[in-house]
Amino acid sequence: MLPWSTELAGRIEQGVVRSELLRGNPLGDPHDRPIHVYLPPGYDEQPARRYPVVYTIQGYTGHVATWFNRMPFRRPYPELADELFATTDTPPAIVVYVDAWTSLGGSQFLDSPAIGRYHSYLCDEVVPWVDAQYRTLADRDHRAIAGKSSGGYGAMVTPMLRPDLFGALATHAGDALFEVCYQPGFCEIARTLRDEYDGSYDAFHADRRRRLHGTKDSDMDLIEMYGYAAAYSANPDGTVSMPFDDVGALVPDVWARWLAWDPVLMAGRPGYAEALRTQRAIWIDAGTRDEYYLDFGALAFRRALTAAGVPDQTVHFELFEAKHGGIEYRYPLALAWLCERIA
Template sequence: MRLRVIALLLLSGGLLQALPTLAQNTPARTGKVERIKVHGKGLEGNLAGDSPDRDVSVYLPPSYQTDRNRRYPVIYFLHGFTDSDDKWYGFTKHWINLPTVVDKTLADGKTGEFIIVTPNAYNRYFGSMYSNSVTIGNWEDFVAYELVDYIDKNYRTLPQASSRGLAGHSMGGYGSIRIGQKHPEIFSSLYLLSPCCMLPAMNGPGNPEMVASMEGVKTQADLEKAGFFTKAMFASAASWSPNPTNPPFYLDLPTKEGVLQPTVIAKWAANAPLASIDGYIGNLKQLRALAFDAGSKDASIAANNKVLNSVLTNYGVKHTYEEYDGDHINKIAERIEQKMLPFFTQHLSNQPAPRSARKR
């Protein structure tokens, strides 16, 4: 017995002495987050006065610091309306800590490693709709071209469409289909979490109370105090019906003195993905994968997803659609963990494409 105790003590001592070496050789199990600035040439001179130097949060997977020769697929993740990148990456008070979700899926062995990139699209109007506009700047082009080019030049990415995914929640889901259906040469796989704004607002604001609230906003202070849907009207107008001769907001609202403005409504309709999707079917068929979901209690968005599902089915576009028991926000972290990240693990290439097959 005494010899066994001595042997165990010696063994324990040997293990303790070896622990520092083992720790040095064990790869980190959590990723690293950087918050950088990316200049948008197409965002310069926007009439809203927002800075063209945008904050961008970048998640680097655990092995990024240790495996210096490895290159990674990239997920571009777009946040929702009134959100910002820092609320998703733990820099400020957050409702979802995306890096923590990703680290958990890695620890559980449910996902591969990715670089994940989220630009800060919060602006004077509380969201850019990821659209091109003289009022807010060319956000669509910033995401598709300038941000992708910057990330490819400054991080060890796999700079090819087959290794790039585009995803987002709510306004970010809208931005993902808006941009993704135009650029299969840049993004090969799309995942839309509760995408908003899919159908055209043919009836404008919808009720007298909303019209009064919207037209009652005269100053930036008024807009700051306005309700969520009034703010959304201004963001939509700044994105889809800009007017460089109409200060102080440089936009046209869908009503004027209570009267519906058909030209504005037509402009908004032209920016609704379900109104324009027929012209992009060829592009959507080029995608490696397309998926979208929404909670069953998120009534209007779930209904629009069903329309999208029907359109894609009729055209023979491969896709996955799911409606789950939830609302607009209560299961998003769970969906990212259990659905979105495994989706990109399955569909994004983690190997360099042959040089002759590469795009962008």
């Protein structure tokens, strides 16, 4: 558990994806996006060999450099992944660290008229860019996607939306079962808006632009909930409808738009259920003390897979003793499990 970086057995290359799909996005965020690509040990020594690929996507407020943050007594995931390939018989894979950060803190990896086309960017620009630059096994059966929290959400929904591209997934405490993980927070957000901003998100945004984010305790909760709404219930003109009113009560038609994106409910719809049945591997886990009750979301998604007819042998489901944060040690377990099935 050294407090400084260690030399990798493989190597990480840094590149830039120049996205035409993100050019001119509604938030004015950069359309040139950094990308980090991990190449496993032996990649350079075996020039004829091709590799499966695991795309790794981040949680809310995360960006590609966040993966390399080093906490006390902990090691960042890229080092843990490298150790996995260097010291075990796990089939080697290329691991791609994708950037989908926005000035709202995230995108949920969906296309949104309020944020930008981040789902299409991932599928139609990032994946082809990687396949063109590196010796990949460029087929959905050898391509997986993994993430935690909002990244776990993206890992659940992306293979449902694009089963032609992704044949395996791992979700760690991914956003799911929206009435449990999101709805309980609506009243507190409505109260905060009332007490600090006269009930107006416009007033919050105007205030936030004048100062450093995080200098008010409510900043994170407010921006995160707004970011979810911008992903799930944006309007064609780019405005954002919130799923609750000034007293925290549900706005039924807007809430229905959120539920349409809930992985638990999506899994029960014919096209998405069929997509899930084609997956080679599905890893689901969460901590039993998750502050957002995403352990319940994980269990509900697992049950939805069973109802959708996904074979039990395809799925690994596990609840473990932990909260929402500090679970990076779980990622190599899922990575090894995926690689064994997509190699």
